[in-house]
Amino acid sequence: MSEDKIREVLESVAPLLVDGSPHAVALGLKIDQLEPDGIIMRAPYSPELVGDPETGILHGGVVTALLDHACGLAAFAGLGAQDTPATLDLRIDYMRPAEPGLDVVAEASAIRAHGLVVFVRATAHDGDRDDPVAIAQAAFMVTKASQAATERAKKAFGQGETK
Amino acid sequence: MSETLLQTLLNTPYVSKFGVSFDYRGDELTGLLPYKENLVGNPLIPALHGGAVGAFLEITASASLIVSQPLDRLPKVIDVAIDYLRPARAVDVYARAQVARSGRRVANVRVEAWQGRRGAPVATLHGHFMITPASKGTR
Secondary structure, three states, X not given: OOHHHHHHXXXXXXXXXXXXXXXXXXXXXXXXXXXOOEEEXXXXXXXXXXXXOOOOEEOHHHHHHHHHHHHHHHHHHHOOXXXXXXXXXXXXXXXXXXOOOOOEEEEEEEEEEEOOEEEEEEEEEOOOXXXXXXXXXXXXXXXXXXXXXXXXXXXXXXXXXXX | OOHHHHHHHHHOHHHHHOOOEEEEEOOEEEEEEOOOXXXXXXXXXXXXXXHHHHHHHHHHHHHHHHHHOOEOOOOEEEEEEEEEOOOOEXXXXXXXXXXXXXXXXXXXXXXXXXXXXXXXXXXXXXEEEEOOEOOHHHO
């Protein structure tokens, strides 16, 4: 499938990719960029998501969820926006705490998609991408369970004809 | 352990928002993430969000470090590696951590999360945490 076609599918399902996920909504995640070769997502700063009341620093879990979600979308895009794969593993290095008051932005892209497996790399930062808050690497795979979920999603939202 | 520090962890906005609680006997702790709709990642399966499960594993690791020894501050996460073994269904999640090694500055922790059956874990975490053991005077 051509890049333009993938982009078209991504755009058509974009509203579902965050709003269709209650946890992503609870964290206030937003998509900044949705391209076949890279995803940019944002976790807006919120006092509700603080992990250390003394410093006001966001909880590491917010960064974990943001990276997991962004990597998942990058893997989906990497597979030509046809299959939503399951996460096999997610490795995160927390380089430094995010600045209190600043949004955390994750940039994720699929490094290689081959067959059923996709490898994704992501960086999370709070404004300067050269000064990361965290870096992540993840592996995804299309499984029977994830395929069944994709089929259900296509039926529910009439995406079947995009194939 | 430090009751106050465990309470501080429970009271942090993020931890209380998702209703995490701990059950502990001595230095053995089990974390509970009660099912709520706002934990769901994909409503069509329905499965809990991988990030929510990952965060819960991290919180349980921190809590286990707190009950295993006197600390001055909340542990700080350095790195984690999370393996997702099964889709986490839309029910409660439990987790238990094992402190593999705890030094003067860094601790190495492994955590396992499960739902219905302890023998069928949904996810595991292996991570390093920066710790500040309480100085003798403050114990």
